[in-house]
């Protein structure tokens with residue numbers, strides 16, 4: 485979602501997709517809600533405050549998303565790719581908790597009537613603690629949302645301030661309390677490595693998060709995205725740069741605590757009960773991303789929407805919200821499987837490395853250094869290799 489969109493080919497005038505592989509994959513849905521009350525200084529996601537988008541109304545934005553659902557149904561039907569039910573749905577942002585529950589319900593109704601829901605469909609909504617009221621939660625729970633991903637980030641008021649977050653510890657606890665009482669499965673997003681965050685501050689964040697008895701935690705290392713307020717503050721010396729060594733220690737400590745609390749590691753930044761939606765991305769399943777700038781991946785085609793919400797709405801009215809499309813070659817699909825699969829505890833089949841002509845000596849070296857290990861026919865990162873996995877993959881593909 486971050487950064488400029490790729491260039492790609494034009495969206496086909498026929499509104500039909502050509503399958504680039506024969507896989508009969510499960511179907512997943514991402515819905516992007518591009519509104520925030522304030523832009524956090526570290527974030528470069530495709531999201532806007534209301535002042536940045538005159539003419540784009542939050543209260544009516546679900547109508548555009550529902551229009552895109554109709555569009556996707558006609559594209560998939562015309563392409564012979566109609567799914568037999570949705571296996572997971574993820575409302576992300578931006579701030580989906582700024583929507584009224586009625587808007588979430590109308591979107592879910594449109595998805596259900598278009599494609600149906602597969603049994604056990606996981607329906608997650610991202611929520612910012614300050615806009616997560618008991619009333620909103622009860623409405624979206626009734627509408628079908630069964631998993632809540634709460635943007636906690638930190639329990640330390642100084643860290644929350646550096647990150648420009650609008651919530652406090654009280655908001656976090658009441659959002660989680662309400663979610664638990666409504667029987668949501670819960671996930672917490674945490675960030676480590678913010679300027680000024682001490683080791684002890686991070687320990688406190690982990691301990692207090694674990695008191696919430698959550699099912700899942702995503703622990704992200706703070707990325708200093710170019711062009712953000714945070715990047716400017718660091719380059720001017722107003723804030724200190726991220727300390728990579730301290731971050732590695734924080735990650736290791738968090739891993740131990742989370743695992744001891746019954747939230748096993750399963751992907752570089754993820755712990756606990758596996759999120760089916762994330763797994764779908766990592767296993768390159770089929771998904772349609774609705775909303776401005778959202779990316780889709782259907783039968784080896786990757787395509788993406790107009791990024792700005794006003795242009796997205798105009799493009800939808802003109803016939804298609806898509807800004808571009810890329811047909812993935814077999815090699816690109818294999819590379820993607822390696823990049824994504826190796827980040828997970830499942831790893832990848834050994835034969836994938838030979839299909840990609842990865843130098844066996846490089847693999848042997850990483851095995852002997854203890855960054856990779858073999859499990860039958862699968863190869864996976866070890867505990868020591870987790871934070872190095874992206875670099876390993878780049879080296880393998882050179």
Ligand SMILES: C[S@@+](CC[C@H](N)C(=O)[O-])C[C@H]1O[C@@H](n2cnc3c(N)ncnc32)[C@H](O)[C@@H]1O
Nearest residue numbers: 526527529577578579610635673704705706707
């Ligand atoms: C884009 S937000 C959307 C959900 C919600 N608005 C929130 O902030 O929790 C999803 C997650 O991405 C994280 N995120 C955004 N920018 C990041 C960055 N530069 N480094 C690490 N995590 C980041 C956020 O902190 C949040 O946990």
Ligand code: SF4
Nearest residue numbers: 520523524527577578
């Ligand atoms: S609330 Fe979430 S999406 Fe919005 S600016 Fe902050 S991190 Fe980004």
